[in-house]
Amino acid sequence: MTSPIAAYDLGRIPYREALEFQRRAVMARASEACGDAIYFVEHDPVLTIGRAGRAESLRVSERELRARGVDVVSVERGGDITYHGPGQIVAYPIVALSGLPSGLDLHRYLRDLEEVMIRAIATYGLSAARRPPYTGVWVGDQKVAAIGVAVRRWVAFHGFALNVDPDLGHFDWIHPCGIRHLGVASLRTLLGEAPPRRELLDRLRQSFAQVWDRPVTEAPSLSPLPETLHA
Amino acid sequence: MPVTIVVPQLGESVVEGTVGKWLKKEGEPIAKDEPIVEIITDKINIELPAPAAGTLGKITVPEGTVAQVGQQLGVILLQGESLPAGAQAAPAGPQQSNARPPAPPAPSPAGGAPAREPAPARAGAAVAEAPSGEDQRVSPAVRKLLKEHSLDVSGIRGSGMGGRVTREDVLNHIEAGKVAASAGAGAPAREPAPGAAPGRAPVAPQPLKPVPAAAFAQPGSREEVVQPLSNVRKKIAENMLRSRHSAAHCSTWDEVDMTALVEMRARLKERIKTTYGVNLTYTPFIMKAVVRALREFPILNASMTESEVHYKKYYNIGVAVHREQGLIVPVVHDADRKTLLQLAQEIEDLGGRARADKLTLNDIQGGTFTITNAGMFGATASTPIINYPEVGVLGVHLIQERPVVRDHRIVIRQMMTLVLSFDHRLVDGTPAVQFLHRVKELLEDPESWLLDSI
Numbered sequence: 001m002t003s004p005i006a007a008y009d010l011g012r013i014p015y016r017e018a019l020e021f022q023r024r025a026v027m028a029r030a031s032e033a034c035g036d037a038i039y040f041v042e043h044d045p046v047l048t049i050g051r052a053g054r055a056e057s058l059r060v061s062e063r064e065l066r067a068r069g070v071d072v073v074s075v076e077r078g079g080d081i082t083y084h085g086p087g088q089i090v091a092y093p094i095v096a097l098s099g100l101p102s103g104l105d106l107h108r109y110l111r112d113l114e115e116v117m118i119r120a121i122a123t124y125g126l127s128a129a130r131r132p133p134y135t136g137v138w139v140g141d142q143k144v145a146a147i148g149v150a151v152r153r154w155v156a157f158h159g160f161a162l163n164v165d166p167d168l169g170h171f172d173w174i175h176p177c178g179i180r181h182l183g184v185a186s187l188r189t190l191l192g193e194a195p196p197r198r199e200l201l202d203r204l205r206q207s208f209a210q211v212w213d214r215p216v217t218e219a220p221s222l223s224p225l226p227e228t229l230h231a
Numbered sequence: 232m233p234v235t236i237v238v239p240q241l242g243e244s245v246v247e248g249t250v251g252k253w254l255k256k257e258g259e260p261i262a263k264d265e266p267i268v269e270i271i272t273d274k275i276n277i278e279l280p281a282p283a284a285g286t287l288g289k290i291t292v293p294e295g296t297v298a299q300v301g302q303q304l305g306v307i308l309l310q311g312e313s314l315p316a317g318a319q320a321a322p323a324g325p326q327q328s329n330a331r332p333p334a335p336p337a338p339s340p341a342g343g344a345p346a347r348e349p350a351p352a353r354a355g356a357a358v359a360e361a362p363s364g365e366d367q368r369v370s371p372a373v374r375k376l377l378k379e380h381s382l383d384v385s386g387i388r389g390s391g392m393g394g395r396v397t398r399e400d401v402l403n404h405i406e407a408g409k410v411a412a413s414a415g416a417g418a419p420a421r422e423p424a425p426g427a428a429p430g431r432a433p434v435a436p437q438p439l440k441p442v443p444a445a446a447f448a449q450p451g452s453r454e455e456v457v458q459p460l461s462n463v464r465k466k467i468a469e470n471m472l473r474s475r476h477s478a479a480h481c482s483t484w485d486e487v488d489m490t491a492l493v494e495m496r497a498r499l500k501e502r503i504k505t506t507y508g509v510n511l512t513y514t515p516f517i518m519k520a521v522v523r524a525l526r527e528f529p530i531l532n533a534s535m536t537e538s539e540v541h542y543k544k545y546y547n548i549g550v551a552v553h554r555e556q557g558l559i560v561p562v563v564h565d566a567d568r569k570t571l572l573q574l575a576q577e578i579e580d581l582g583g584r585a586r587a588d589k590l591t592l593n594d595i596q597g598g599t600f601t602i603t604n605a606g607m608f609g610a611t612a613s614t615p616i617i618n619y620p621e622v623g624v625l626g627v628h629l630i631q632e633r634p635v636v637r638d639h640r641i642v643i644r645q646m647m648t649l650v651l652s653f654d655h656r657l658v659d660g661t662p663a664v665q666f667l668h669r670v671k672e673l674l675e676d677p678e679s680w681l682l683d684s685i
Contacts, residue, residue: 051251051269051276076269078276106241106275111565129576132564133593135274151277152266 005036005095005212006219007205013225015046015073015084018092021225022157025094030153036095038159038208038216040201043084045170046071050079050148057081057175065173077158079135079148081174087166087186089200092159093208097151100212104154110135110147112211113160117145119207120200126190137162142185162204163187165194233314234283234307238270238298241277247299248272255287261307268304285309376401378537463557474619478654482614483664487671489630490645492516495677507572514550515574517602517627519681520673522546522567525600528666531623532599535657543599549618550578551603552585559585560618562598571681602627612648622657625670626650649674 010018018041028034047058047070057080062072084090093113102108114130117137121128121144131138137145145162163186171184188194209216238248251269255261266278267287288308292298308314373396382401460468474480496511503511525532525546533542546567549560561581566574584590601618606628615626626649633646651667673680 051271052274076276076278078271078274104239104241106272106277110274129573132577133591147274149275151275153264153278153280 002214003035003099004215004217005038005093005208007038007201007208007216008040008219008222009201010039010041010222010225012042012044012086015043015048015071017225018043019073019075022092022094025092026152026155026157029094029096029155036099036214037093037219038205039092039094040204041090041092042086042088043090044071045069045083045085045167046073047081047083047174048072048077048148049074049081050077052078052080054080058173059175060173070173075150075158076152077148077150079146082146082148082161083166083170083174084161085166085170087164087188087194089162089164089197089204090159091162091204092157094155094157097154097156099214106149106151109156110149113147113149114145115211116204116207117160117162119210120203121187123203124187124191124195126187139185139190142183142190144185144187144190162200164197164200232309233288233312234285234309235303236267236279236282236305236307238300238302238304239279240300241270241272247297248277250292250294250296250298250304251276253290253294253305254278257287257290260286270298279304281307283307283309285312288312288314373397373401461556463559467557470619471616474617477619478617478622479656480614480617480652481655481660481663482650482652483660483667484612484648484650485667485671486635487647487649488635488644488675489513489647492674492677493630493645495681503572503575507576509572509575509579511575512578513627513630514578514602514604515571516677516681517625517670517674518548518550518563518566518574518578519571520670520677521548521600521602521625523673523680524666524669526567527669528662530658530662531653531666533622533657534599534620535622535654540657545599547597547599549598549601549621550581551601551615552582553607554586556588559590559595560598560601561585561590561594562596564593564597601625604628606630606647612650614650615652617652617654619654622654623663623666624652625667626652 013021018039022039025034025037025039029036045068047065049058049072053074058072065072097104097106097109100109100112102112111130114135114137118128118130121137121139126139128137128139128144130136131143134143135147136143137147143163145160147160148158149156150158163184165186165188168184168186168189186194187200205216205218208214241248248270249272251271253268255265255267261267261281261284263282263284264280267281268279270277270279285307288306290305292302292304298304306314492513496513496516500511503509529542530540532546533540535541545565547562547564548566549562551558551560561584563569563574563577563581569577581590581594584594598618598621600621601615601624603615603624604627605613605615609629611629611631613626613628615624617624628648628650630645630647632643634641635644635646636642637644649667649671651663651670653663
């Protein structure tokens with residue numbers, strides 16, 4: 001399997017719009033209307049609650065959040081509650097599982113997503129790691145990236161959110177992923193300054209290519225998001 | 232024939248999932264490959280595609296229930312089919328209550344730590360044969376227990392909902408059977424439990440009840456301090472005895488010249504400590520060697536049932552940790568995919584959390600082989616008990632200078648005795664000895680292979 005994976009940078013788009021787009025893209029991928037792709041995005045502040053979501057993980061009332069313009073969305077991915085906001089790189093790989101080294105081993109798929117980020121972060125001289133049993137990427141006791149994945153027709157969607165330079169105060173709204181005793185960090189807090197987005201995207205693309213052993217090519221931006229996707 | 236919907240194999244480390252939303256209702260038409268039900272594992276939500284077109288005939292596992300890999304979730308009726316009359320009346324499938332029935336001792340990180348439960352999850356990994364007939368009235372875990380003891384569910388009175396036979400019922404039944412069996416041997420006679428089938432003695436006897444205190448207490452003679460057994464101790468006792476009663480223990484040992492490894496570690500230790508803050512012990516080196524050798528002798532990384540061998544293509548290595556509360560065996564998952572440094576970090580982290588009672592259930596489950604170090608406290612040899620249902624455990628001992636013969640001369644080398652205990656039911660002597668010899672070879676010449684994995 002050496003067919004290339006197209007990596008798009010969609011820039012900043014509202015969460016719900018991206019969600020609808022992902023769902024269209026999954027169906028397009030499942031029906032072979034298009035190939036594997038990774039969509040990099042950034043969202044306005046939003047809390048998303050996965051299928052394992054628990055009310056206790058939210059520390060502020062939904063009404064209060066909405067009053068501040070923060071959307072709260074229930075989604076089909078696994079995992080508990082997650083914050084997305086400006087300063088994060090969110091990646092949605094929409095890929096057929098059969099073409100990846102992990103195959104249908106879904107836990108390995110998660111481990112590979114972690115590996116992609118660990119390698120990209122390592123290029124900045126920062127040693128990030130896994131922290132079993134929790135999914136995600138950590139530096140010491142602090143989480144720098146969250147992962148939540150869904151699979152429909154054996155196509156993966158949703159993905160990860162890497163904290164580059166978000167407002168870490170926003171994480172106080174939740175117990176990220178339901179984990180209460182561990183903290184949250186960003187590349188900015190860890191490195192002293194945030195790496196430029198374009199550079200980091202480039203390194204993430206390279207890591208994806210290494211970990212999945214597939215060429216990852218930079219694709220032209222899509223604006224507006226297309227209603228239908230083609231090869 | 233109606234087509235069953237089962238939880239598919241979703242990866243070697245996934246043995247169960249929670250049934251999320253049913254995306255279709257009973258009676259609703261479905262197209263092939265259309266998503267019908269969600270299975271939720273820790274971070275992934277999978278929508279299972281329909282294995283065939285038809286109508287959703289029956290949902291046997293409701294939303295929010297834990298289901299094992301291989302378990303039936305529901306039935307799709309092909310065109311023109313209807314549910315067999317019996318099926319409709321039957322109690323809903325191999326269903327479990329919300330809590331998993333073989334619930335391991337609550338892994339409360341704060342309270343009594345779990346000693347290792349004999350991985351109930353394995354029941355799922357061994358893709359259970361499609362449940363049929365009366366078997367459907369029991370959960371997969373109970374079915375496994377019945378199978379382990381060659382019992383028939385019909386002989387056991389169920390106390391669960393609708394007369395369902397629970398795990399407790401089976402254990403009580405086995406216990407009652409034993410009392411009945413020992414009655415002839417002069418033990419206090421007791422009524423065998425109703426339905427106890429005398430002809431069907433358990434294959435693997437359950438741990439026997441400890442001797443009653445009256446047998447050894449001598450009231451008033453010498454001072455004794457009586458303490459209740461902690462839950463951890465009870466669990467350890469149970470697991471040790473289960474292993475002893477279930478596996479055919481056999482041990483083989485070999486002398487390893489650790490001189491090269493001692494020097495290598497001495498060179499690396501300081502740098503690793505200052506750079507990464509990790510204490511580099513011998514365990515990660517030994518784990519690396521073990522994983523290499525396991526790849527060459529897969530039978531040592533297997534488990535067995537009455538009729539099958541399960542070769543595991545993953546290498547989850549348990550490391551026995553001594554602590555005040557009692558022995559525990561946290562597991563380094565996927566040790567084959569980790570660098571020496573990662574192994575060192577993880578072993579240190581697991582050891583620390585074990586002693587602090589901070590292990591999670593995942594930390595102690597899923598092991599495929601175990602390493603135990605009695606050398607830490609000075610032992611030069613021991614015969615470890617297998618961490619059942621694994622089939623091998625490697626005992627590591629004190630490294631000490633001993634006189635050995637090299638080229639007709641007596642020289643001083645850093646020597647260590649390695650002991651392999653193996654389950655002789657599954658593992659013959661030859662592969663056991665060869666495996667141990669391979670570990671020895673690797674440890675004696677670490678530079679030849681370790682450099683590519685640091």
